[in-house]
Amino acid sequence: MSEIKIGVMGDPQLLNEVVHDVNSQDDMELVAVFSQEEAETTVGYTQPVKKERLEKISEYSDQIDVLIICSGATTDTYKQTLEYSQYFNVVESYLPMIKLPIHLERVDRVAREHDKLAILALDWAPGFFSLNRLLAEAVLPQGETYQFTGRSVSQGHSETLRRVKGVADAVQYTLPAEEALESVRKGEAPEISIGQQQSREAFVVLEEGADPEQVRAAIQQLPDYFSSNATEVHFISQEEMAQEHQGNSQAGTLIRTGKYEKGKGHLLEFQLNLEAKPIFTASVLVAYARAAYRLSVKGEKGARTILDIPVSEIAPYDREWLIENFL
Template sequence: MSKIKIAIIGYGNLGKSIETGLLQSDDMELFGVFTRRDPKTLETTTKGVSVYHLDEVENLKDRIDVAILCGGSMSDLPVQGPLIASLMNTVDGYDNHALINEYFNHMDEASKKAQKLSVVASGWDPGMFSINRILAEAILPVGETYTFWGEGVSQGHSDAIRRVSGVKHAVQYTVPIKSAIDAVKNGDMPTLSVKDKHKRICYVVAETGADLTKIEHDIKTMPNYFEPYETKVHFISHDELLKNHQGLPHGGLVIRYGQTGLNNEHHQMIQYQLKLDSNPDFTARVLLAYARAAYRLNKEGASGAKTIADIAPAYLINLSAEEIRKKLI
């Protein structure tokens, strides 16, 4: 049986993690990496990988089964997503929660016209956390759901800072507020705004001569990323960034606190937690699982955009239905 041919679109941290993740995927193989940079200057982690300029992707579309889009949600995916979806099956980890419906509609239109399938917003949040929120609220319809991220490095928010004029490099840490988590676990069912649950800590390397006051203002007022949160911006040297901020850990938890019984007298709690040593490695594994699903569903004739809520888990794993029943049910 031929392997699923995967194209990596964009070769940052996530693209590199897709490349190494494929080494653990027996039913997939890397077709190549597509970049906006000069392909001759790009060194891949594994040897012998074909590297193409992004402009070549249309000419090679018939040789690719699924493209995994590894660009940022702020400015890359809104442009690249519909373009690539008009050519081939795609998977992405679009993570701007406030604009998911808008992005979904653009991807749906493009992929339906091409009779291809696009899985959107399929990382871990949106993604794995979304599945758990759906399951928890279906099981405990009376209650409250709480999502906490971190402590860890947010790739999407770090990328958003790097798009700010005058910024050379940046890392953003999402930090959950412990008192809020404790209140939820105690069963208080508090009403929490986004500001009550998290704060954002930014470490920024500015370009020489840049206006630091303006950079800080542009970060703190960025809609859908920083504006609702308590955000602290620290300007540091490039050497300090390399020394102290090169790791990419992350994690978080989803808690559903519910009540059951005739008079809601029974208290139930569902908790799902992630502790990640490497955020991009874990995100890559989720995207690869959904790449398998995209390929299978399209082979069955499905097209258009899907989220993780639309895809049965059996499509994600490289096992037959009989093997799933025997090993996992």
């Protein structure tokens, strides 16, 4: 089996998990990790890792089959994917859905021009939940879909909080509406909006001299993040933040209900419970890096999402093995 040559760049927490995951794959070879730090060989992993300065990344265009972009910040991912899809097939982990159509169009244009393939917005939502929702609604076209987030740390929303004027540090939890969740499971099919399916809780460390009420109002009025949900804001010390809010768990429930002739009903439920979200996200990125490589070899190019990729392309097995063992 030929080895897929992988490059990795981005935020350290997710990057480190991707490095470990790539090194555990039989069909992948880690070529280099790119960062702003001085180039060196890092031995803190199970295998030595070559590090290169980020400005040298384009020099590796003929040595890397797929670049995994681990940047979590909205603006970083948006710019980096657009830039690096000139040189590499790429996969990326995060982008708010509100900007995804524009991002897809721009990356598609660049990737096609340079005969590259990019797979965007790979995580659990958007990502795995998107894929499962498509499957559920395709087989139950008459019905309702409900998506509940369990008590989870939202990395994207937390990063957005930290950019609010007057905020020194922050973390945001998404909470499920338990009564609505149980009502759906009982088949009562309540009419509730996405905003009513969850609420948000923010823990904020203020910058010195910041007005807490101004900060609270600025957070609760943020469009696309907090304005459409009930958001409770708590102000805490940096010590409390360090002691009580360093977890990165994620959980969620997707339910599709359907009603058919003679009153017969169906309910499909998909659950996801992650003790450490970066580890899961890394696994998703690595699996879809495999798909990006395989599809690029077949001549595909442009920008894709998880909805466009055949599931068989992410598995480290050939078609015959999958048919024999999964069907």
